[in-house]
Amino acid sequence: MTDDGERGTPGKGLVQGLAVTLKTMTKRSTTQQYPDVEPELPPRSRGVIALLEENCTVCMLCARECPDWCIYIDSHKEEVVVPGAARARQRNVLDRFDIDFSLCMYCGICIEVCPFDALHWTPEFEYAETDVLDLLHDKNRLGEWMRTVPPPPAHDVLGEPSKEEATAARKAAGPGAATAAKADVRRARPTTADRPNQEAQPKPESPEPPQ
Amino acid sequence: MMPLWLDLTIRVVAVVVGFLTLPLIVGQAEHKVMAHMQGRLGPMYAGGYHGWAQLVADGVKFVQKEDIAPRDADRRIFRLAPLVALFPYLLVLLAIPLGPNGLVAQPLDVGLFFVLAVLGVGVLAVLMSAWASANKYSLLGGLRGAAQLLGYELPLVLAAASVAMAAGTLSLPGIIEAWKPWWLLWQAPAALIFFIAGLAEIRRPPFDMPIADSELVFGYMTEYTGLRFAFFLLAEYVGIVVIAALTTVLFLGGWHGPAADHLGWLWTLLKVFAVSFVIIWFRVTYPRLREDQLQRLCWLILVPLALAQLVLTAAVKIAM
Numbered sequence: 001m002t003d004d005g006e007r008g009t010p011g012k013g014l015v016q017g018l019a020v021t022l023k024t025m026t027k028r029s030t031t032q033q034y035p036d037v038e039p040e041l042p043p044r045s046r047g048v049i050a051l052l053e054e055n056c057t058v059c060m061l062c063a064r065e066c067p068d069w070c071i072y073i074d075s076h077k078e079e080v081v082v083p084g085a086a087r088a089r090q091r092n093v094l095d096r097f098d099i100d101f102s103l104c105m106y107c108g109i110c111i112e113v114c115p116f117d118a119l120h121w122t123p124e125f126e127y128a129e130t131d132v133l134d135l136l137h138d139k140n141r142l143g144e145w146m147r148t149v150p151p152p153p154a155h156d157v158l159g160e161p162s163k164e165e166a167t168a169a170r171k172a173a174g175p176g177a178a179t180a181a182k183a184d185v186r187r188a189r190p191t192t193a194d195r196p197n198q199e200a201q202p203k204p205e206s207p208e209p210p211q
Numbered sequence: 212m213m214p215l216w217l218d219l220t221i222r223v224v225a226v227v228v229g230f231l232t233l234p235l236i237v238g239q240a241e242h243k244v245m246a247h248m249q250g251r252l253g254p255m256y257a258g259g260y261h262g263w264a265q266l267v268a269d270g271v272k273f274v275q276k277e278d279i280a281p282r283d284a285d286r287r288i289f290r291l292a293p294l295v296a297l298f299p300y301l302l303v304l305l306a307i308p309l310g311p312n313g314l315v316a317q318p319l320d321v322g323l324f325f326v327l328a329v330l331g332v333g334v335l336a337v338l339m340s341a342w343a344s345a346n347k348y349s350l351l352g353g354l355r356g357a358a359q360l361l362g363y364e365l366p367l368v369l370a371a372a373s374v375a376m377a378a379g380t381l382s383l384p385g386i387i388e389a390w391k392p393w394w395l396l397w398q399a400p401a402a403l404i405f406f407i408a409g410l411a412e413i414r415r416p417p418f419d420m421p422i423a424d425s426e427l428v429f430g431y432m433t434e435y436t437g438l439r440f441a442f443f444l445l446a447e448y449v450g451i452v453v454i455a456a457l458t459t460v461l462f463l464g465g466w467h468g469p470a471a472d473h474l475g476w477l478w479t480l481l482k483v484f485a486v487s488f489v490i491i492w493f494r495v496t497y498p499r500l501r502e503d504q505l506q507r508l509c510w511l512i513l514v515p516l517a518l519a520q521l522v523l524t525a526a527v528k529i530a531m
Contacts, residue, residue, distance in 0.1 A: 014497070017496045018492065020496070021495050024248050024249065025244065027250070029246070030250055
């Protein structure tokens with residue numbers, strides 16, 4: 001009131017304040033009613049880490065790279081007799097794969113370094129516990145999270161084919177067909193790639209980019 | 212013709228029902244309006260549909276709480292204060308006309324005088340609770356409250372006197388009957404002064420220095436729990452209704468409106484709720500004034516303006 005000094009019309013600020021609150025009232029509120037309505041998480045949300053046990057070779061890369069050292073792995077070796085081979089092969093068998101989510105800082109390094117895609121992000125985040133010890137998920141529990149792993153995002157139609165696919169397609173086409181193979185990459189894809197969610201129809205495309 | 216006792220019972224019961232329901236409606240509206248003005252949703256669970264029963268749930272909660280009086284408190288006064296805060300508003304509601312043709316619990320010839328006098332009792336409740344709590348925050352809040360309530364009583368009464376002078380009567384139904392739409396302009400400064408002073412009288416933000424939770428914990432209500440605290444809260448919301456109703460009756464023409472003979476009560480209620488909305492709106496929008504700003508606003512702006520309005524009213528009255 002009295003401290004207005006050299007400011008403009010007296011009372012202008014008061015009216016502006018009223019306008020702000022009134023405008024806010026007419027807008028939709030941004031409150032998310034979480035327990036009643038599931039939140040819409042963005043793609044690649046980091047909720048919990050899932051383990052695909054068959055893919056794990058016990059290479060220990062994840063456990064070693066983990067900044068918190070929150071991955072515990074135990075294994076033993078088994079001999080596998082391969083008929084026709086000179087001697088028995090050795091195979092690592094996973095005994096224990098625990099992730100302690102009370103230590104995990106969700107950096108995702110373990111998932112990045114895993115060479116065989118045994119670890120995956122899932123957007124599930126509702127695994128709070130009343131006892132901190134229960135945050136140690138064993139391999140069974142980590143394996144159950146696999147059900148919640150979203151399918152990988154579709155390939156960019158305009159993107160370059162991956163190196164593996166390009167090489168495979170070139171080999172399949174035989175020597176001297178390098179330039180032709182490049183154009184055929186997309187048609188060759190279903191045969192070279194074994195991923196389940198590949199787009200089904202190959203898209204015929206001209207070598208030059210579309211105008 | 213009804214027997215006297217039946218007539219009286221109906222009137223009193225009607226006022227008590229209004230006394231208990233209107234503040235709840237205003238309180239719920241405050242929850243929701245304030246929430247949406249702040250981009251929130253407000254209560255959503257109690258009662259199922261958009262939290263309509265939130266205040267009922269609050270009441271149940273307050274009833275369950277232990278009734279504590281501090282060791283050093285002056286117990287009798289301490290326990291009496293919430294009732295003293297609540298009761299005057301009930302008496303005020305008795306005199307407020309709802310519609311034409313005697314739709315008022317108690318038509319008083321000196322209605323305006325009665326209403327203002329009874330409203331003045333509120334300062335007593337503040338002082339009683341503040342002193343009896345034996346708490347320094349309570350006492351500070353109470354002193355602030357006393358200074359504020361005594362100060363703002365003056366512009367309140369002067370603004371009301373202006374409209375009484377214009378109408379030539381102290382009876383509230385009489386004032387409404389004399390009211391003409393152009394009074395909205397003529398009495399506009401008085402209306403504004405009355406409204407602002409009324410806000411200060413019921414200690415609503417931005418005039419809630421006696422409570423000032425960031426500085427004084429909760430002012431004179433600091434030591435109260437349970438039902439007694441709920442009485443103070445209820446008094447606050449009845450206060451909103453009362454100030455809104457008085458503003459409506461004195462300055463906004465009460466029951467005047469289309470088809471006033473039949474729908475007069477509806478117009479009164481609509482205006483009361485509209486003014487209540489503005490009171491809530493002010494609360495959400497404005498920060499609390501400082502104590503010196505509060506006193507300056509009263510003595511340097513509102514009182515001189517109210518006096519000027521009195522002069523204007525008198526001049527127009529003589530000229531007519």
